[in-house]
Amino acid sequence: MSDKQNKVMPSGKALLPFVVFIGVYLGSGIILQAKGVEMAFYQFPAPVAVFxxxxxxxxxxxxxxxxKFESFVQGCGNPDIIIMCTIYLLAGAFAAVSKSMxxxxxxxxxxxTYIPAQYVMAGLFVIAGFISIATGTSVGAIAAxxxxxxGVAxxxxxxxxxxxxxVCGGAMFGDNLSVISDTTIAATRTQGCEMRDKFxxxxxxxxxxxxxxxxxxxVLGHPTSIPTMQTYDFNIIKVLPYIFVLVLALAGMNVFAVLTGxxxxxxxxxxxxxxxxxxTFAQQVFTGFTNMTDIFLLSLLTGGLAHMVTKAGGIQFLLNAIQKMIKGxxxxxxxxxxxxxxTDAAVANNTVAIIINGPIAKELCDKYKVDPRRSAALLDSFSCVLQGLIPYGAQMLILTSFSKGAVSPMQVIPLLWYQQLLVVSAIASIFIPFADGLIKKNPWKWEDEKAAS
Structure with missing residues (x-):
């Protein structure tokens, strides 16, 4: 940590605004859930809870x-927050225009059309994964x-x-990896790394x-009767924008240019x-912008709140408490x-969970030399795991609604093999860093900085 950060006096009281935010968001969901309200955890707008x-x-x-107002505005105007919000708008516009055409x-x-009927179960996983990667939304992939x-089942x-x-597993797989997913945007911007490196x-x-x-x-998803293969209407040209965005983003082109293109x-x-x-093109672009209003406002306001809490010593207090359990x-x-x-289990929103914990994760990276690309991947992976497992998450609620009461979330959760295996793989990657060879060592040149100081 820098000298400036070390001079901040830790204060548990400074965390109370975050407690109010999470308490209101979580409490409203619990109360509405008890009353039988559908999508209970999504009824109280998150930006209002932050407010x-x-x-x-x-x-x-x-x-x-x-x-205090100046501190709040400085947080809202942080370059990472502004970049994150701009990418949200462009990602929303791309998704809306691409879907409308x-x-x-x-x-x-x-x-x-092209997946053999006997492999339809695995095919649904693959299709859901590609849609989610292409559109940046697991909910959208599940809805589509x-x-x-x-019907196929x-x-x-x-x-x-x-x-x-x-379907749920494939959708969460794609959401975790998509370069235009709000979770990826939040994870990379809060950790200060590039999307392609995180990918x-x-x-x-x-x-x-x-x-x-x-x-x-x-092996286990063979159909009892092979359905007659159907030819569905599709146009390969209309799939090209998704491939265009994915390839250029992974090639390292500026994300603003990629999404605009x-x-x-x-x-x-x-x-x-x-x-x-x-x-109608202009209208769809604007529709895409407005579709991202919630996450845009949430990120902007949370950025301002986080700066106030950090300046008052709240994050330092939390870090001091966490560091008692962390040895390396x-x-x-x-x-x-x-x-x-x-956090995701509490608020039932993986993007919110990443935005809340992003600054804390970044501080831990600074102190314990965790590569920010790894912390971004861990934030995204574990939030996606929980989001795809909790029975009150939007993904599960929308998914089971298509069964018209024939299937409950508790019947699906034990069969979410991808989410369960992702936990195992992510934990294994901590102890066996099998992806470290793909990223540069010492991203902040720690040894050089240490020698210079």
Missing amino acids: LGIITAFILLKGTINE GGVDSTVNLGL LGPIAV AKAGLPLPLTLAA RVNIFIAAPAAIITIILLL GIFLSGIIGFAYGDLTVL KKSAEIGIAALVSL
Whole structure:
């Protein structure tokens, strides 16, 4: 840590605004769940919960109101926060334009057309994974593929709980790796690393779990009756924008340029096939922007709140408490994984969990020399695991709703092999750093800095 950070006096009181934020968000979900409200943990807007935490910070923390407001604005205006919010908007626009010109439908139908019927269970996992990687949203992948999966299961005599688990596992696999997912954006920006570098580390954690899951689905997911193969309508040209964005992002091109290019490529394809006009294209771009309003406001406001809490010593207090249980690099990585997992279980939102724990993880990286690309991968992986396992998460609630009451979350959870295997793979990667060879050593040149000081 820098000298400036060391001078911050730890203060447990400074954490109370975060406690209010999480308490309101979690408490409202529990109360609404008890009342039988659908999607209970998603009814109380997260940005409003953060706003209540901000009000608490203005009341409790030391300083004049002008000083506190200046601190809040500095946090909101942090370059990483602004970059993160801008990427959210562009990712939302790309997803909306690509879907409106038929990209999602073509991707789903392409997979269903060419995957052999006897391998349909594993095929659903693969299709869900690609849709989620391409669109950056597990919920979107589940919403697109879920109804089709239920129909396929009925025709092929497949067990419905396992079919739904395959879709959920694939969707979480893609969400974890997608370069335009809000979880990836939050993880990389809070840790200060590039998306492609995080992907390189993350793929070696996620791939073993995905491969074993596919093998299990091939062995145990045979249909009792082979359904007649159907030819679904698709257009390979409409799949190209997703490939364009994925390839260029992994090649290291600036994410702003990649997403902007993807938006206009999707628009041009939409114009060519008559799916879009100049006016509807503009409307879809704006729809994509507005679709990201919640996460945009959440990130902006949380950035301001986090800066106030940090300046008042709250993060230092939490770090001092955590460091009593951390002895080195490996235990620091375990601590990061545990923090984001517990937070996601509490708030049922993996992006929120990453945003809350990102600054803490970054501090642990600084102190214990954890590579930020590894911490970003761990934040994303463990939050995705919990988000895909909890019965009150949006993914599980939407997925099981397609069964019209025939399947409950508790029937699906034991069959979520990918999420369970991802935990094993991620923990193994902490003790056997099999992805470290893909990333440069000493990303902050620790030894040089130490010698210079």
